[in-house]
Amino acid sequence: MSWKEVPDLLAVGLLIYAFVSVARPAGGMMTRLWLAGWICIELHFAAYSFLDVPGVGGIVADIVGTAALVWCAELFCWSMDPQPEQWGSRLLFWAVSAVYTFYIVLTSLPSAPKPLIVVAASLFAIVPLTVVALTPGTQRPRSRWIGVVINATLAAVLLRWQFSAHGPDLQGVLPLFVTYFVCCLQFGFSSQRRRTGGFVVTLLGLLAWSLVFPVGMAFDVFLPNVQVGAEVWNLPKYLVAVGMILLLLESQLKRNQHMAQHDALTGLPNRRLFHDRISKAMDRARQRNAGAAVLAIDLDGFKAVNDTFGHHTGDEVLQQVAHLFTTYLRRIDTIARTGGDEFSVVLEGPITRYEATEVASTLKQLLETPMAVAGRTMQIGASIGVAMFPDDAQSPDHLSILADERMYIAKREGGSRVQAC
Secondary structure (H helix, E strand, O other): OOHHHHHHHHHHHHHHHHHHHHHHHOOOOHHHHHHHHHHHHHHHHHOOOOOOOOHHHHHHHHHHHHHHHHHHHHHHHHHHOOOEEEOHHHHHHHHHHHHHHHHHHHOOOOOOOOOHHHHHHHHHHHHHHHHHHHHHHHHHHOHHHHHHHHHHHHHHHHHHHHHOOOHHHHHHHHHHHHHHHHHHHHHHHOOOOOOOHHHHHHHHHHHHHHHHHHHHHHHHHOOOOOOOOOOHHHHHHHHHHHHHHHHHHHHHHHHHHHHHHOOOOOOOHHHHHHHHHHHHHHHHHHHHHOOOOOOEEEEEOOHHHHHHHHHHHHHHHHHHHHHHHHHHHHHHOOOOOOOEEEEEEEEOOOOOOOHHOOOOHHHHHHHHHEEEEEOEEEEEEEEEEEEEEOOOOHHHHHHHHHHHHHHHHHHHOOOOEEEEE
Protein backbone atom coordinates (compact mmCIF):
# COMPACT_ATOMS: atom_id res chain seq x y z
CA MET A 1 0.00 0.00 0.00
CA SER A 2 1.25 3.49 -0.87
CA TRP A 3 1.01 6.04 1.94
CA LYS A 4 1.34 9.04 -0.36
CA GLU A 5 -2.41 9.00 -0.97
CA VAL A 6 -3.19 9.29 2.75
CA PRO A 7 -3.06 13.14 2.87
CA ASP A 8 -5.52 13.30 -0.02
CA LEU A 9 -7.76 10.73 1.66
CA LEU A 10 -7.80 12.81 4.84
CA ALA A 11 -8.32 16.08 2.95
CA VAL A 12 -11.23 14.72 0.92
CA GLY A 13 -12.69 13.14 4.05
CA LEU A 14 -12.67 16.52 5.78
CA LEU A 15 -14.22 18.14 2.71
CA ILE A 16 -16.99 15.51 2.72
CA TYR A 17 -17.62 16.27 6.40
CA ALA A 18 -17.76 20.01 5.67
CA PHE A 19 -19.97 19.34 2.66
CA VAL A 20 -22.41 17.29 4.73
CA SER A 21 -22.51 19.97 7.43
CA VAL A 22 -23.32 22.69 4.89
CA ALA A 23 -25.65 20.62 2.74
CA ARG A 24 -27.75 19.10 5.56
CA PRO A 25 -30.31 21.96 5.74
CA ALA A 26 -30.94 21.79 1.98
CA GLY A 27 -31.12 18.04 1.49
CA GLY A 28 -32.13 18.21 -2.18
CA MET A 29 -31.31 15.70 -4.89
CA MET A 30 -28.54 17.91 -6.26
CA THR A 31 -26.68 18.00 -2.95
CA ARG A 32 -27.07 14.24 -2.52
CA LEU A 33 -25.56 13.63 -5.97
CA TRP A 34 -22.71 16.04 -5.23
CA LEU A 35 -22.02 14.21 -1.98
CA ALA A 36 -22.05 10.85 -3.78
CA GLY A 37 -19.55 12.28 -6.27
CA TRP A 38 -17.13 13.26 -3.50
CA ILE A 39 -17.46 9.84 -1.94
CA CYS A 40 -16.33 8.46 -5.32
CA ILE A 41 -13.26 10.72 -5.13
CA GLU A 42 -12.49 9.27 -1.70
CA LEU A 43 -12.82 5.81 -3.28
CA HIS A 44 -10.50 6.96 -6.09
CA PHE A 45 -7.71 7.91 -3.67
CA ALA A 46 -8.25 4.78 -1.60
CA ALA A 47 -7.98 2.53 -4.66
CA TYR A 48 -4.91 4.34 -6.02
CA SER A 49 -3.09 3.73 -2.76
CA PHE A 50 -2.98 0.04 -3.83
CA LEU A 51 -1.59 0.61 -7.34
CA ASP A 52 1.77 -0.85 -6.34
CA VAL A 53 0.23 -4.18 -5.37
CA PRO A 54 1.63 -6.77 -7.82
CA GLY A 55 -0.54 -8.78 -10.19
CA VAL A 56 -4.32 -8.70 -10.28
CA GLY A 57 -4.57 -6.53 -7.16
CA GLY A 58 -2.82 -3.62 -8.83
CA ILE A 59 -4.95 -3.95 -11.98
CA VAL A 60 -8.19 -3.97 -9.93
CA ALA A 61 -7.00 -0.94 -7.95
CA ASP A 62 -6.26 0.91 -11.23
CA ILE A 63 -9.69 0.04 -12.67
CA VAL A 64 -11.60 1.01 -9.51
CA GLY A 65 -9.63 4.22 -8.99
CA THR A 66 -10.06 5.36 -12.59
CA ALA A 67 -13.71 4.31 -12.77
CA ALA A 68 -14.41 6.23 -9.55
CA LEU A 69 -13.20 9.40 -11.28
CA VAL A 70 -15.69 8.78 -14.07
CA TRP A 71 -18.52 8.01 -11.66
CA CYS A 72 -17.86 11.29 -9.88
CA ALA A 73 -18.08 13.27 -13.12
CA GLU A 74 -21.25 11.46 -14.21
CA LEU A 75 -22.87 12.11 -10.83
CA PHE A 76 -22.05 15.80 -11.20
CA CYS A 77 -23.53 15.77 -14.72
CA TRP A 78 -26.65 14.07 -13.41
CA SER A 79 -27.04 16.74 -10.71
CA MET A 80 -26.85 19.48 -13.35
CA ASP A 81 -29.60 18.00 -15.50
CA PRO A 82 -32.70 20.26 -15.50
CA GLN A 83 -34.87 17.20 -14.80
CA PRO A 84 -32.69 14.93 -12.64
CA GLU A 85 -35.61 12.98 -11.17
CA GLN A 86 -36.99 11.88 -14.56
CA TRP A 87 -36.29 8.31 -15.66
CA GLY A 88 -34.49 9.54 -18.78
CA SER A 89 -31.91 11.35 -16.68
CA ARG A 90 -31.40 8.34 -14.42
CA LEU A 91 -31.07 5.98 -17.38
CA LEU A 92 -28.56 8.30 -19.06
CA PHE A 93 -26.39 8.33 -15.93
CA TRP A 94 -26.34 4.54 -15.54
CA ALA A 95 -25.90 3.84 -19.26
CA VAL A 96 -23.04 6.31 -19.80
CA SER A 97 -21.32 5.26 -16.55
CA ALA A 98 -21.52 1.62 -17.68
CA VAL A 99 -19.98 2.44 -21.08
CA TYR A 100 -17.07 4.35 -19.52
CA THR A 101 -16.49 1.63 -16.93
CA PHE A 102 -16.57 -1.08 -19.61
CA TYR A 103 -13.99 0.78 -21.70
CA ILE A 104 -11.76 1.41 -18.67
CA VAL A 105 -11.85 -2.29 -17.74
CA LEU A 106 -10.95 -3.40 -21.28
CA THR A 107 -8.10 -0.94 -21.74
CA SER A 108 -6.68 -1.79 -18.30
CA LEU A 109 -6.41 -5.51 -19.08
CA PRO A 110 -3.06 -6.67 -20.49
CA SER A 111 -4.52 -8.63 -23.39
CA ALA A 112 -8.02 -7.40 -24.23
CA PRO A 113 -9.16 -8.29 -27.79
CA LYS A 114 -8.87 -5.32 -30.16
CA PRO A 115 -12.30 -5.91 -31.76
CA LEU A 116 -13.90 -5.72 -28.33
CA ILE A 117 -12.08 -2.43 -27.61
CA VAL A 118 -13.38 -1.10 -30.95
CA VAL A 119 -16.92 -2.05 -29.94
CA ALA A 120 -16.47 -0.39 -26.55
CA ALA A 121 -15.22 2.82 -28.20
CA SER A 122 -18.23 2.81 -30.53
CA LEU A 123 -20.56 2.65 -27.54
CA PHE A 124 -19.47 6.17 -26.52
CA ALA A 125 -21.45 7.44 -29.51
CA ILE A 126 -24.22 4.85 -29.69
CA VAL A 127 -25.42 4.61 -26.08
CA PRO A 128 -25.90 8.32 -25.18
CA LEU A 129 -27.55 8.99 -28.56
CA THR A 130 -29.92 6.03 -28.12
CA VAL A 131 -30.92 6.98 -24.56
CA VAL A 132 -31.54 10.64 -25.41
CA ALA A 133 -33.40 9.77 -28.62
CA LEU A 134 -35.68 7.33 -26.78
CA THR A 135 -36.49 9.83 -24.04
CA PRO A 136 -39.84 11.62 -24.61
CA GLY A 137 -39.50 15.20 -25.82
CA THR A 138 -41.01 16.61 -22.62
CA GLN A 139 -38.27 14.89 -20.61
CA ARG A 140 -35.40 15.74 -22.96
CA PRO A 141 -33.65 19.04 -22.12
CA ARG A 142 -31.46 20.40 -24.89
CA SER A 143 -28.45 20.31 -22.60
CA ARG A 144 -28.32 16.51 -22.89
CA TRP A 145 -27.28 16.86 -26.51
CA ILE A 146 -24.02 18.42 -25.32
CA GLY A 147 -22.98 15.06 -23.94
CA VAL A 148 -24.23 13.20 -27.01
CA VAL A 149 -22.19 15.32 -29.42
CA ILE A 150 -18.97 15.32 -27.39
CA ASN A 151 -19.15 11.59 -26.63
CA ALA A 152 -19.66 10.93 -30.34
CA THR A 153 -16.52 12.98 -31.01
CA LEU A 154 -14.68 10.93 -28.38
CA ALA A 155 -15.76 7.72 -30.13
CA ALA A 156 -14.52 9.03 -33.49
CA VAL A 157 -11.12 10.04 -32.07
CA LEU A 158 -10.64 6.73 -30.26
CA LEU A 159 -11.64 4.68 -33.31
CA ARG A 160 -9.12 6.64 -35.38
CA TRP A 161 -6.11 6.81 -33.04
CA GLN A 162 -6.51 4.48 -30.05
CA PHE A 163 -4.16 1.89 -31.61
CA SER A 164 -1.56 4.45 -32.74
CA ALA A 165 1.84 5.01 -31.11
CA HIS A 166 0.25 7.05 -28.31
CA GLY A 167 -2.84 4.85 -28.19
CA PRO A 168 -2.42 3.67 -24.58
CA ASP A 169 -2.11 7.29 -23.44
CA LEU A 170 -5.21 8.30 -25.40
CA GLN A 171 -7.18 5.34 -24.05
CA GLY A 172 -6.47 6.41 -20.49
CA VAL A 173 -6.69 10.19 -20.88
CA LEU A 174 -9.41 11.04 -23.41
CA PRO A 175 -12.39 9.42 -21.61
CA LEU A 176 -11.49 11.21 -18.39
CA PHE A 177 -10.99 14.52 -20.19
CA VAL A 178 -14.30 14.21 -22.03
CA THR A 179 -16.44 13.26 -19.04
CA TYR A 180 -15.20 16.25 -17.00
CA PHE A 181 -15.34 18.60 -19.98
CA VAL A 182 -18.98 17.62 -20.58
CA CYS A 183 -19.62 18.23 -16.89
CA CYS A 184 -18.04 21.69 -17.16
CA LEU A 185 -20.12 22.62 -20.23
CA GLN A 186 -23.37 21.38 -18.73
CA PHE A 187 -22.70 23.32 -15.55
CA GLY A 188 -21.86 26.48 -17.48
CA PHE A 189 -24.58 26.44 -20.13
CA SER A 190 -27.40 24.53 -18.46
CA SER A 191 -27.24 26.04 -15.00
CA GLN A 192 -29.88 28.63 -14.13
CA ARG A 193 -27.77 29.95 -11.29
CA ARG A 194 -26.80 33.53 -10.91
CA ARG A 195 -23.16 34.15 -11.81
CA THR A 196 -21.96 34.25 -8.21
CA GLY A 197 -18.52 33.63 -6.74
CA GLY A 198 -19.40 29.99 -6.08
CA PHE A 199 -20.53 29.53 -9.67
CA VAL A 200 -17.31 30.99 -11.10
CA VAL A 201 -15.04 28.97 -8.78
CA THR A 202 -16.90 25.73 -9.57
CA LEU A 203 -16.89 26.36 -13.31
CA LEU A 204 -13.17 27.17 -13.43
CA GLY A 205 -12.43 24.19 -11.19
CA LEU A 206 -14.31 21.79 -13.47
CA LEU A 207 -12.54 23.21 -16.53
CA ALA A 208 -9.14 22.84 -14.86
CA TRP A 209 -10.05 19.34 -13.71
CA SER A 210 -10.84 18.30 -17.29
CA LEU A 211 -7.60 19.82 -18.60
CA VAL A 212 -5.45 18.05 -16.00
CA PHE A 213 -5.63 14.81 -18.01
CA PRO A 214 -4.45 16.02 -21.47
CA VAL A 215 -1.94 18.42 -19.92
CA GLY A 216 -0.53 15.61 -17.78
CA MET A 217 -0.21 13.41 -20.88
CA ALA A 218 1.54 16.25 -22.73
CA PHE A 219 4.08 16.54 -19.91
CA ASP A 220 4.71 12.79 -19.99
CA VAL A 221 5.20 12.76 -23.78
CA PHE A 222 7.00 16.03 -24.48
CA LEU A 223 8.57 16.94 -21.11
CA PRO A 224 9.38 13.61 -19.46
CA ASN A 225 12.12 15.15 -17.33
CA VAL A 226 9.82 17.73 -15.76
CA GLN A 227 8.38 16.42 -12.50
CA VAL A 228 5.09 17.98 -11.38
CA GLY A 229 3.89 17.18 -7.87
CA ALA A 230 0.67 15.24 -7.42
CA GLU A 231 -0.75 18.11 -5.34
CA VAL A 232 -0.68 20.32 -8.45
CA TRP A 233 -2.80 17.85 -10.43
CA ASN A 234 -5.18 17.44 -7.49
CA LEU A 235 -5.67 21.18 -6.95
CA PRO A 236 -8.70 21.46 -9.32
CA LYS A 237 -10.55 18.85 -7.25
CA TYR A 238 -10.30 21.01 -4.17
CA LEU A 239 -11.20 24.10 -6.19
CA VAL A 240 -14.44 22.40 -7.27
CA ALA A 241 -15.15 21.31 -3.69
CA VAL A 242 -14.72 24.88 -2.41
CA GLY A 243 -16.91 26.21 -5.24
CA MET A 244 -19.70 23.74 -4.46
CA ILE A 245 -19.60 24.57 -0.76
CA LEU A 246 -19.81 28.26 -1.68
CA LEU A 247 -22.82 27.52 -3.90
CA LEU A 248 -24.57 25.77 -1.02
CA LEU A 249 -23.80 28.65 1.34
CA GLU A 250 -25.06 31.16 -1.23
CA SER A 251 -28.23 29.12 -1.65
CA GLN A 252 -28.78 29.03 2.11
CA LEU A 253 -28.18 32.77 2.37
CA LYS A 254 -30.72 33.41 -0.36
CA ARG A 255 -33.20 31.09 1.33
CA ASN A 256 -32.68 32.81 4.69
CA GLN A 257 -33.20 36.22 3.08
CA HIS A 258 -36.42 34.95 1.51
CA MET A 259 -37.64 33.56 4.83
CA ALA A 260 -36.86 36.86 6.57
CA GLN A 261 -39.03 38.75 4.08
CA HIS A 262 -41.84 36.29 3.42
CA ASP A 263 -44.61 34.63 5.38
CA ALA A 264 -43.86 30.97 6.05
CA LEU A 265 -47.47 29.80 5.66
CA THR A 266 -48.52 31.54 2.45
CA GLY A 267 -45.18 32.43 0.87
CA LEU A 268 -46.37 36.03 0.47
CA PRO A 269 -44.23 39.05 1.39
CA ASN A 270 -44.41 39.91 5.08
CA ARG A 271 -44.90 43.34 6.67
CA ARG A 272 -41.22 44.28 6.38
CA LEU A 273 -41.03 43.60 2.64
CA PHE A 274 -44.48 45.12 2.13
CA HIS A 275 -43.36 48.50 3.46
CA ASP A 276 -40.36 48.38 1.15
CA ARG A 277 -42.70 47.69 -1.79
CA ILE A 278 -44.89 50.66 -0.79
CA SER A 279 -41.85 52.97 -0.83
CA LYS A 280 -40.77 51.77 -4.27
CA ALA A 281 -44.30 52.05 -5.67
CA MET A 282 -44.54 55.63 -4.39
CA ASP A 283 -41.16 56.50 -5.95
CA ARG A 284 -42.32 55.16 -9.31
CA ALA A 285 -45.63 57.02 -8.99
CA ARG A 286 -43.75 60.30 -8.33
CA GLN A 287 -41.63 59.76 -11.43
CA ARG A 288 -44.75 59.22 -13.54
CA ASN A 289 -46.77 61.93 -11.76
CA ALA A 290 -49.42 59.27 -11.17
CA GLY A 291 -51.27 57.68 -8.29
CA ALA A 292 -50.79 54.44 -6.36
CA ALA A 293 -53.04 52.69 -3.87
CA VAL A 294 -52.76 50.60 -0.71
CA LEU A 295 -55.49 48.19 0.38
CA ALA A 296 -55.78 46.88 3.95
CA ILE A 297 -57.85 43.65 4.05
CA ASP A 298 -59.17 41.94 7.17
CA LEU A 299 -61.03 38.64 6.80
CA ASP A 300 -64.52 38.56 8.31
CA GLY A 301 -65.51 35.41 10.14
CA PHE A 302 -62.02 33.93 10.20
CA LYS A 303 -61.94 33.62 14.00
CA ALA A 304 -65.07 31.51 13.87
CA VAL A 305 -63.38 29.17 11.37
CA ASN A 306 -60.41 28.74 13.71
CA ASP A 307 -62.58 28.22 16.78
CA THR A 308 -64.95 25.78 15.07
CA PHE A 309 -62.71 23.72 12.81
CA GLY A 310 -59.24 24.25 14.28
CA HIS A 311 -56.09 26.07 13.26
CA HIS A 312 -55.18 23.56 10.57
CA THR A 313 -58.37 24.42 8.68
CA GLY A 314 -57.70 28.10 9.31
CA ASP A 315 -54.25 27.74 7.76
CA GLU A 316 -55.77 26.15 4.65
CA VAL A 317 -58.22 29.06 4.38
CA LEU A 318 -55.35 31.56 4.54
CA GLN A 319 -53.46 29.65 1.85
CA GLN A 320 -56.49 29.60 -0.43
CA VAL A 321 -57.06 33.33 0.12
CA ALA A 322 -53.41 34.03 -0.74
CA HIS A 323 -53.72 31.96 -3.92
CA LEU A 324 -56.99 33.71 -4.82
CA PHE A 325 -55.49 37.18 -4.45
CA THR A 326 -52.28 36.25 -6.27
CA THR A 327 -54.23 34.81 -9.19
CA TYR A 328 -56.44 37.88 -9.58
CA LEU A 329 -53.96 40.73 -9.07
CA ARG A 330 -51.49 41.90 -11.68
CA ARG A 331 -47.90 40.72 -11.50
CA ILE A 332 -46.74 44.30 -10.90
CA ASP A 333 -48.95 44.57 -7.80
CA THR A 334 -47.90 43.27 -4.37
CA ILE A 335 -50.01 41.14 -2.06
CA ALA A 336 -48.66 40.57 1.46
CA ARG A 337 -49.78 38.89 4.65
CA THR A 338 -49.31 41.55 7.31
CA GLY A 339 -51.11 39.93 10.26
CA GLY A 340 -52.90 36.81 11.43
CA ASP A 341 -55.90 37.23 9.12
CA GLU A 342 -54.85 40.53 7.56
CA PHE A 343 -53.59 41.04 4.03
CA SER A 344 -52.34 44.19 2.35
CA VAL A 345 -52.06 45.11 -1.30
CA VAL A 346 -50.05 47.69 -3.21
CA LEU A 347 -51.68 48.63 -6.52
CA GLU A 348 -49.05 50.09 -8.82
CA GLY A 349 -49.91 53.28 -10.65
CA PRO A 350 -51.14 54.90 -12.63
CA ILE A 351 -54.41 54.15 -10.87
CA THR A 352 -57.37 56.26 -9.72
CA ARG A 353 -59.39 56.03 -6.51
CA TYR A 354 -62.32 54.66 -8.50
CA GLU A 355 -60.17 51.93 -10.07
CA ALA A 356 -58.65 51.01 -6.70
CA THR A 357 -62.13 50.79 -5.16
CA GLU A 358 -63.27 48.54 -8.00
CA VAL A 359 -60.31 46.21 -7.39
CA ALA A 360 -61.12 46.15 -3.68
CA SER A 361 -64.80 45.36 -4.41
CA THR A 362 -63.80 42.50 -6.70
CA LEU A 363 -61.49 41.01 -4.05
CA LYS A 364 -64.34 41.21 -1.52
CA GLN A 365 -66.67 39.42 -3.92
CA LEU A 366 -64.09 36.72 -4.59
CA LEU A 367 -63.81 36.07 -0.85
CA GLU A 368 -67.59 35.86 -0.51
CA THR A 369 -67.63 32.93 -2.95
CA PRO A 370 -67.93 29.66 -0.97
CA MET A 371 -64.65 27.72 -0.84
CA ALA A 372 -63.98 24.04 -0.20
CA VAL A 373 -61.58 23.49 2.69
CA ALA A 374 -60.79 20.16 4.38
CA GLY A 375 -63.87 18.55 2.87
CA ARG A 376 -66.14 21.36 4.00
CA THR A 377 -67.70 24.31 2.20
CA MET A 378 -67.33 27.60 4.02
CA GLN A 379 -67.77 31.27 3.28
CA ILE A 380 -65.90 34.26 4.61
CA GLY A 381 -65.95 37.93 3.79
CA ALA A 382 -63.61 40.91 4.08
CA SER A 383 -63.49 44.47 5.29
CA ILE A 384 -61.21 46.57 3.08
CA GLY A 385 -59.73 50.01 3.52
CA VAL A 386 -58.32 51.98 0.57
CA ALA A 387 -55.73 54.78 0.76
CA MET A 388 -54.40 56.73 -2.21
CA PHE A 389 -51.01 58.28 -2.93
CA PRO A 390 -50.55 61.24 -3.24
CA ASP A 391 -54.08 62.42 -2.38
CA ASP A 392 -54.41 60.83 1.07
CA ALA A 393 -50.83 60.56 2.34
CA GLN A 394 -47.29 61.37 1.27
CA SER A 395 -45.27 58.76 3.18
CA PRO A 396 -45.38 54.93 3.24
CA ASP A 397 -46.18 54.77 6.96
CA HIS A 398 -49.01 57.30 6.79
CA LEU A 399 -50.47 55.62 3.71
CA SER A 400 -50.44 52.21 5.37
CA ILE A 401 -51.87 53.55 8.64
CA LEU A 402 -54.67 55.35 6.79
CA ALA A 403 -55.62 52.20 4.89
CA ASP A 404 -55.74 50.29 8.23
CA GLU A 405 -57.91 52.96 9.81
CA ARG A 406 -60.40 52.81 6.95
CA MET A 407 -60.43 49.02 7.12
CA TYR A 408 -61.36 49.21 10.83
CA ILE A 409 -64.10 51.72 10.01
CA ALA A 410 -65.52 49.25 7.49
CA LYS A 411 -65.34 46.49 10.11
CA ARG A 412 -67.08 48.58 12.80
CA GLU A 413 -69.89 49.38 10.37
CA GLY A 414 -70.76 45.72 9.94
CA GLY A 415 -67.94 44.36 7.77
CA SER A 416 -68.04 42.98 4.24
CA ARG A 417 -67.62 46.42 2.75
CA VAL A 418 -65.00 48.71 1.18
CA GLN A 419 -64.07 52.04 2.80
CA ALA A 420 -62.22 54.29 0.35
CA CYS A 421 -62.50 57.72 1.99
